[in-house]
Amino acid sequence: MSSRIAFLKGHGTENDFVIVPDPDNAVDLSPAAVAALCDRRAGIGGDGVLHVVRSAAHPEARAMAARAEWFMDYRNSDGSVAEMCGNGVRVFARYLQRAGHATAGDLAIATRGGVKTVHLAKDGDITVGMGKARLPEQEVTVRVGERSWPARNVDMGNPHAVAFVEDLAHAGDLLTPPAYSPASAYPDGVNVEFVVDRGPRHVAMRVHERGSGETRSCGTGACAVAVAAARRDGADPAVTGTPVTYTVDVPGGRLVITERPDGEIEMTGPAVIVAEGELDRAWLDEAVR
Numbered sequence: 155m156s157s158r159i160a161f162l163k164g165h166g167t168e169n170d171f172v173i174v175p176d177p178d179n180a181v182d183l184s185p186a187a188v189a190a191l192c193d194r195r196a197g198i199g200g201d202g203v204l205h206v207v208r209s210a211a212h213p214e215a216r217a218m219a220a221r222a223e224w225f226m227d228y229r230n231s232d233g234s235v236a237e238m239c240g241n242g243v244r245v246f247a248r249y250l251q252r253a254g255h256a257t258a259g260d261l262a263i264a265t266r267g268g269v270k271t272v273h274l275a276k277d278g279d280i281t282v283g284m285g286k287a288r289l290p291e292q293e294v295t296v297r298v299g300e301r302s303w304p305a306r307n308v309d310m311g312n313p314h315a316v317a318f319v320e321d322l323a324h325a326g327d328l329l330t331p332p333a334y335s336p337a338s339a340y341p342d343g344v345n346v347e348f349v350v351d352r353g354p355r356h357v358a359m360r361v362h363e364r365g366s367g368e369t370r371s372c373g374t375g376a377c378a379v380a381v382a383a384a385r386r387d388g389a390d391p392a393v394t395g396t397p398v399t400y401t402v403d404v405p406g407g408r409l410v411i412t413e414r415p416d417g418e419i420e421m422t423g424p425a426v427i428v429a430e431g432e433l434d435r436a437w438l439d440e441a442v443r
């Protein structure tokens with residue numbers, strides 16, 4: 155076994171990831187190993203890890219192997235797994251392109267949230283088919299300090315609570331997860347988005363991510379926000395037969411989200427690889443001890 159592990163570092167609207175190419179699923183990425191990699195002082199640093207594995211080599215993805223050669227085994231920075239990562243899937247596709255595993259055109263990627271189709275151009279922004287949103291009706295309240303807001307429940311494969319606020323500063327420092335009630339609303343935790351209006355079909359958000367804390371962007375969160383904003387604004391493509399597009403500003407940049415009449419959501423945004431290197435396996439072994 156080599157004493158080195160290849161890695162790359164990338165981001166999408168500053169939601170940043172450690173990328174671990176591991177086609178045969180040979181690297182033991184325990185939760186402690188993921189947390190060590192994501193540590194911004196003692197490790198590489200990132201909001202999460204994109205473990206790049208051939209679908210056929212991963213028990214959670216084998217059933218998707220005929221439709222998608224590669225599986226995005228996404229982990230949050232605390233080591234927990236999540237169903238889907240919208241910024242991550244664009245960065246994942248950018249990595250596959252750079253490594254020569256994908257060319258311009260449509261590329262299917264397996265995720266725990268199902269197979270997603272990424273449209274890759276030679277360069278520039280990347281568009282991803284994010285699937286449909288589910289809007290469970292349950293009433294939820296999100297609380298930060300003395301303030302509270304009703305939140306819209308949006309499921310993008312992973313859970314989101316979207317709260318429209320007067321000022322993004324009202325979300326506070328987001329060093330701890332925002333409180334919500336009822337406590338039973340999200341048995342597996344939730345990503346919480348705070349949203350303000352910027353103009354017609356243009357909003358800005360901050361997010362506290364389950365398993366990662368406040369991040370500079372969340373792709374699934376931006377989709378959840380766009381759908382929640384559209385319904386609040388009385389826009390439902392399924393009713394009007396017309397696609398609806400929202401621009402969503404995040405602290406790390408801008409994402410453009412379109413919901414089509416069939417409910418399918420497309421997200422467009424950047425994906426950047428910033429570095430490539432090798433990890434010392436002995437460091438990782440020591441870090442998880």
Ligand SMILES: N[C@@H](CCC[C@H](N)C(=O)O)C(=O)O
Pocket residue numbers: 169230235236237238239240241242312313345363364365366369371372373374375
């Ligand atoms: N940053 C991601 C979402 C990552 C998963 C999330 N923290 C969860 O646990 O559901 C995105 O861009 O969608």
